[in-house]
Amino acid sequence: MNDQIFDLAQGLVPANYIKQARQARQARESLLKTLLAQRRLPEHGWDEPTLKLALAELAALDSNTFVGNAGVGEREGRVICPLVAARHFGLAHGIGRSGDIAEAQPKAAGSSLIYALTNALAADALRRAGGAGVSECVTLPLATGMSVTLTLLALRQLRPNARHVLWPRIDQKSCLKAVSAAGLTPVPIENLLDGDELRTDLDALAAKLSEIGADDVLCVLTTTSCFAPRGVDKLLDVARLCAEQGVPHLCNNAYGVQCDRCMKAIASASRHGRLDCFIQSTDKNFLVPVGGAIVATADGRHGPELLAKVRSTYAGRASISPVLDLFCTLLHLGADGWLRLLERRRASFPDFRRKLEAVAAKHGERVLHTPNNGISMSVTLTPPEGSKPAGSLGASLFVRLVSGLRVVTPSAAGKTVGGIPFESYGAHYSGYPCAYFSVACAIGIADGDVDLFLRRLDKALAEWKKPPRQPKAKAGGADGAAGNGSCAAKDRDLAKDFRPNPSAKEFVPAAQPAPCMTAAPPCSAEKAEEKGVAAE
Incomplete structure (x- = not known):
């Protein structure tokens, strides 16, 4: 008005x-x-009416909302379902043009403006998280793995004769598939075991680079955030090696934005060596739905050229949905809300670790020493003679509604991923000396999550450590009674952890035992354990 x-x-x-x-x-x-x-984060977050007003004003700049517009093209932003139209605030044209995802669109001035502002806000958020020197970024409507693939495809245009990607080993299939999907040859570099922690083997990396030849290496692909006991790659040392050899350097910073240690390592590598671009997830760092990633650079010598290629390599128009999610979230948080979220996670990590150490020690285990991983923690698993395999602990916790926990049992058995054979796949290393499980102190975690998990972990470890029962002779009419009794006990344990809170429409920890819930079918824990299913 x-x-x-x-x-x-x-x-x-x-x-x-x-x-x-x-x-x-x-x-x-x-x-x-x-x-x-x-063109930066507001100091204080916007309230919902302000956000809705801004979105309405910007959506009114797209041609599909014009009064009296006569659209005769094959794509005019028509949306038949009112619920879908409302979900997207009338923004139906998407972003970009066939030549460049960041190019302004004639029919969508509002959507183009939102995209430009989102990239500016994202760059500011990365700088405030510790990424000093971040000059520009591009937000992609692709998750991290596919964004790595797109970046590699863009880099191929700058180095058309190079086909190898040197990759310090990290056992996540998406990383390997991202390289293979770009038509490139991944060359895994085995990590070094330093105490409990796995670190980058710089000598092996340099030797392989010399063996293949710098001209045939497209890039070195390092990693920051990962499951413990693997630590952050030695980014500065790798960046200096890449600068000396004239080889591009990309970094998979999937959920590293939330950790200032990762972001400062990226800033240092960009300033004192070569780190062309780094890629991070929007959902894992900014608490939005899955579907987006940010490709950014703090390297003024090599980054801008590669980012321009990334933008122009994206084929066709792109969905604005993941961009709009990030745009709204960053304005909702503001600078103070974003920094508060980061600080809360950072402060939670030592407390989580201290409590986890206490539970582990109670059951004869210990938290592995991984000083170069500020997000993930691992706990040893040493089953007593004749007990259940380590994987059954993950199954037991999964049916107790614990998600995100990852059990790893090193094995000499090989596994082929992406055509490459690995030993002990999942452990980031071919001969890790013990089984373990990993958990993460990730952004958005609450004290209640930690306490509830530790209470269930304590019960699950106690049960897992028990020696197997000796079979008893069956009595008439009592067939299967023992098994059903065990399942009933587990259902009672689960019920003690929760009580309904109708006003909040979610479950909260209960101070007193509640009636047995029927969230899982009888004996579901035993059945899952027999199959060896592990959470995550």
Whole structure:
């Protein structure tokens, strides 16, 4: 509403009322004006009415919302389902053009503006998280793995004769598939075991680079965030090696934005060596739905050229949905909310570790010493003679509604992934000396999550450590009674952890035992354990 509309409204409503309403409206509009002028996170997060007003104003700039528009093209932003239209705030044209994902679209000035602002806000968020020197970034409507693939495809255009990607080993299939999907040859570099922790083998990396030849190596692909006991790659040393050899360097920073140690390592490698680009997930770092990633650079010498290639390599238009999720979330948080979220996670890590150490020690286990991993922690698993395999602990916790825990049992048995044979796949190393499980202190975690998990872990470890029962002779009419009794006990344990909270529409820890819930079918824990299923 402009000033003329407010003046006309005074003929219908008392002027003092209209004056107050005009001031309130102008206060919200000034936030959007400041955003367009400064192009960085607002100091304080926006409330929901301000966000909705801004989205309505920006959506009104797209042609599919124009009054009297006559669309005769094959794509006119028509959406038949009202629920879908409301979910997208009327933004139906997407972003980019066939030549460049960041190019402004004639029919979608509002969507193009949202995309440009999102990239600016994301770069500011990365800098505030510790990524000093981040100059630009591109937000992609692709998850991390496919964004790595797109970046590799863009790099191939700059180095068309290079086909090998040197890759310090990390046992996640998406990393390996991202390289293979780009038509490239991954060359795994085995890690070094330093105490409990797995670190980058710089000598092996340098030797393989010399063996293949710098001209035939497309890049070195390092990793920051990963499951313990693997630590952050030695980014600075790798960056210096790449600078000396003239080889590009990419970094998979999947969920490393939330850890200042990862971000400072990236900044240092970019400043003192060569780190062309680094890629991170939007959902794992910014608490939005899965579907987006940010490709960013803090290397002014090599990064801008590669980012331009990434933008132009994306084929066709792109969905605005993951971009819009990030845009709204960053404005909702503001600079103070974003920093508060990061600090809360950082402060939670030592407390989580201390409590985990206490539970582990109670059952004769220990937390592995991994000083170069500030997100993930691992606990040894040493089953007593004749007990169940380590994988059954993961199954037991999974049916107790513990998600995200990862059990690893090193084995000499080989596994082929992407055409490459690995020993002890899942452990990041061919001969790790013990079984273990990993958990993460990730952004957004609450104290209640930690305490609830530790309580269930304590029970599951006690049960797992028990020696197997000796079979008893069956008594008439009592066939299977022992098994059903065991299952009933587990159901009672699960019920003790929760009680319904109708007002919050979620479960919260209960102070007193509650009636047995029927969240899982009888004997589900035993059946899962027999199959060796592990959570995550």
